[in-house]
Amino acid sequence: MSAYSQQPALLDPLPLSPPKKEDELPVALQDIVTAAITEEVLGTVLERHVQAHKPKEPRVVALTADSISIYYLQPVREYWYLPLKQTHTIRIAPLLPVLPVDASETETAKWVAEIKDRITRFTETKDAPVDRFIPPNHWGDWSGVAVFMGFTLLIAAYLLGVGVVEQFVFTTERRFNIAVAVHCGVLIKRSKDVNEMKDLLDKHWSGDSKGRYLWVITSWIEGWRAVSRLRREIARLNLxxxxxEEETAKGTKKESKKKR
Structure with a gap:
């Protein structure tokens, strides 16, 4: 098990709410910060941490010591998944500098430059290796498992001729056919989730084969919930x-100063 996965989850990446209007940066400052950080960098942050798909016109609307809020336009993929206008707040590590309320023009320029440097370095963090399987850990996860497995078992029981199911659940062949059609649709969607899971595992997995199989199996059962859980663990380890890496860099700077 890696040293990173052994550390407590002090940096929890999700979920974070979009900022309130009063917590947003002044529009002029939004313009300055957004202009300083390249669109490519902001796009990388969005794609890696909120699964945005080729985001357009990203704009920094708020900053705190441990997060950045970005507004952007999402090209249409699936209306029910990502509407066009999006604002996401993403956890950042290490802590960002905070701009004093009465900062001068010089102090503001220095702050913007440091923010640009920190965010850019954050996107350059190497992809985190994941070496453990995380089972369902929320009632929503378990309810999804229960519904899918229950539905599957009812269909299997009907096909095996279990009288109770035929008598009280699928009382007509038409009702059974509808259930099978719905279940097939769910499985088609699950196959997309499994493919996404396999892509993530190919990129990030460093554990044993048992853990990998468990991730794949749960993605068949849970679908997007399992994928989301893996993405959350990757994001946590990235933080x-x-x-x-920041602490290591600070230590190196201190050592170089001592030698001077």
Whole structure:
């Protein structure tokens, strides 16, 4: 097990709410920060941490010590999945500098430059290796498992001739056919989730084959919930790695100063 996965989940990446209007940066400052950070960098943050798909016109609307809020336009993929206008707040590590309320023009320029440097370095953090399987850990996860497995078992029981199911659940052949059609549709959607899971595992998995199989199996059963859980773990480890790299860089700077 890696050192990163052993550390406590002090940096929890999700969920974070979009900022309130009063917490947003002044529009002029939004323009300055957004212009300083390249669109490519902001796009990378969105794609890696909120699964945005080729985001357009990203704009920094708020900053705190441990997060960045980005507004962007999402090209249409699936209306029910990502509407056009999006604002997401993403956890950042290590902590960002906070601009004083009465900052001068010089202080503001220095702050913007440091924000640009920190966010850029954050996107350059190497993809985190995941080496453990995380089972369903929320009632929503378990309810999804129960519904899918229950539905599957009812169909299997009917096909095996279990009288109770035929008598009280699928009382007509038409009702059974509708259930099978719905279940097939769910499985088609699950296949997309499984493919996404396999892509993530190919990129990030460093554990044993048992853990990998468990991730794939749960993606068949849970679908997007399992994929989301893996993405959350990757994001958490990325935060830990980014924080550790910053501490290492600080230590190196101190050592170089001592030698001088």
């Amino acid at each position: 830990l790695i980014a924080a550790a």
